[in-house]
Amino acid sequence: MMRLELVKRPQRSALFSALSPFIAFALTIIAGAVLFALLGVNPLTAFRIYFIEPISQVWQLHELAIKAAPLILIAVGLSVCYKANIWNIGAEGQFILGGIVGSIIPVLFPQFEGPLVLPLMLLLGMVGGAAYAAIPALLKTRFGTNEILTSLMLVYVAQLFLDWLVRGPWRDPQGHGFPQTIQFNDSAVLPELMPDAGRANWGFVFALVAAVLVWILMSRMLKGFEVRVLGSSPRAGRFAGFGLNRMVFFAFLLSGALAGLAGISEVSGAIGQLQPVISPGYGFTAIIVAFLGRLNPLGIVAAGLVLALTYLGGEAVQSALGISDKVARVFQGMLLFFVLGCDTLIHYRIRLVGLALTKPEAAAKLEAAPKLKEAR
């Protein structure tokens, strides 16, 4: 009889800290193969369509960047929250509010044009996302509410608010009754990076800059130290003189602003107008991105690209094989599941042990032990 035993490592393993996402990815592939086989599709074909074909041409890489940009922007902000042990689950709502508030200028003042429009929109988008994130922060610091619940519930409020806006007061009067706002004028559209090669816009640059800046903040600055101390040992943080309430606001406002920036970048770049739905769940997928990237902004860039691929692959298998694009959600879920599972390896070793030694065996072991020592 054998059994598996987890043995605590004396220190966290740097090797498995780096390897864990890759092991998780491999396990996801294996589980995905089983999934495709059960659906009656040759797994090899499915994988080629899912993971290889969506990135085999330059314009497709641009599509990947478009999908990855909001994921990275949001996840970078969330990583600060999660490092501080503050659980902002409502990035999807902050993303939507960023899109709405950022769209005030092009929707309500379409005559306002010029080089100032876009910077103002981006700024308003960040303010909108941050203000919406301030609500759970205020509730938590004032009344001790659980920020997981309040931030999550505010997502649905934001979704319905957007839906009401585009069907009601902000609907395009010339839009034949379609629930959408007017098309943004040219100065309100986020420019493409290389219009000849593909559609990728400046949102991807914002994401990379944000990742680098937050990486510097977290690893090199006193503020990042404050985040890590309060997140890992709040009492030691209080002893250091760091205020927990201030930190709740800092983390929520920062992540809200980045989610808001992602929202307005998506609306003004990839979509060009407000619609009832502006996000295929970026705010939730970004949670997976944040953890897959080890809450490290640079890791998050890589993780964001991987998760963006699951979106593109989902669309590809739907059109090529007729499989529901919900399969993308399944892949994302499995990935998070395996990442969290593999993280056990960072703190524990796996050991195979025999069950219940019989007495002579135990005695033999006892005799052997001192001898082993002498041998050493």
Add this chain to the structure above:
Amino acid sequence: MSANQDGTNLLEVRGLTKIFGTLTACDHIDLDIARGEIHALLGENGAGKSTLVKMLFGSLEPNSGEIFWSGQAVRISSPGVAKKLGIGMVFQHFSLFEALTAAENIALSLDDGSPISSIAAKARALSFSYGLPLDPESLVGDLSVGERQRIEIIRCLLQTPQLIILDEPTSVLTPQEADKLFETLERLRSEGKSILYISHRLEEVKRICDRATVLRHGKVVGHCNPREETASSLARMMVGNEVQAVVRAPVEGIATAQPLLEIRNLSRKPATPFSIPLKGINLNVRAGEVIGIAGVAGNGQGEFFESVSGEVLQQDAASVRIRGKDAGGLTITGRRLLGAAFVPEERLGHGAAPRMKLSENLLLSRHATDGKAFVGTGGMVKSAAIYAASQRIIEAMDVRKSAPDPEAAALSGGNLQKFIVGRELDRQPDVMVVNQPTWGVDAGAAAHIRQALIELSRSGSAVLVISQDLDELFEISDAIAVMHNGELSKPLPIAEATFEKVGLLMGGAEPGHAEHTLETA
């Protein structure tokens, strides 16, 4: 079980070994306990005492080795099995529900479904016959630590054990309460019960124990009769070498010295139903002296430390004054900037962040006071500077470690404590407030820390030490005040202080020495 009364030992342990990761906590331990003896298990913190008794009580499973109970090999796989065999244990940290009565707490551990009233009656009878006064109907939250321990002992006795294991039972008692406990133990011995008595207090071991087994670094280093040993020979066995005595130079002109820390009528309402309110505390600590605060654990020391350090603010700004300035409304950072330094009781998670490197833990308490040295423009941390400063402290305090800049949690308790104390000493603070400076620290490191505190005071700083270790306070203090139930007695000059006087104050007696002050010293 066959009644084996033919001279076999009640308990024999052979080659018991327990390994945690790379640490061998218990390494081939042999131990014999005869019927009707009080057997001491001696060793410093971290010597493996707790691991050994946890294996005897079934809370841990040994990696190898055998246990014989009345001559028969047994496998103690759970505390339930231990209880069935007749092994009872009184833990150092009680597991009692404060919102329940003593009898209800006892009933919870018996789980035989007998009604509370009959348990209360049995408990009352036992408490009477063993001289352990206790009202089973009283709420645990209202009881003193000594009384809570009696609940644990009675709970253990109700199961009529043959062997009772007591883990550091006197660490939370006043000297007088400890005397009562010893009477009970002697009585149990006279009834033929065996007791395994874990302690690092040598005097009490010499007083009540028949035999002793000494552990060091997980190994048995000797069996002896403590009555034939001296305290220092026992200490040598425990520590492995002679511990240097702390030298306390006399202070001069203390009467005219400037008070650097003044506590004036400091009061605080209880933060939770079971925390202690502080009631009108007054205390001056002058430049050049060490004042000790004695007291049984849980009498308001933690609340007092939080209030003085500024982790909790006061309404009355003048209730805490540092170097002549009102500090009651200042945060801990503000108080540090006035020249104060603080060392809390808990090392991991309070004084240090466990998963952070030592250099980062240096930044923890000094990011504001040494802002220029450690933090550059725009809030960038100067990692080279904090690394160099942490290495300086590591060298000055002789901190032993396995890597150049390890995580705090990777250090042993004593070495981490040396670093945390050294981190504050390195600043040469004018006011130093330390809670339990050497709790769980080995004797060599403790002497080092104590000497460093005395030297800080003699260089012109005010040092306030809160401790439950009376030996320590008598060693380093120029005066000792006692905290009881949220009140602080007047400081007794060390020349007049005796264990008996301090012990009475710890038990809540009115201060009989009324108006002695330091000026007469």
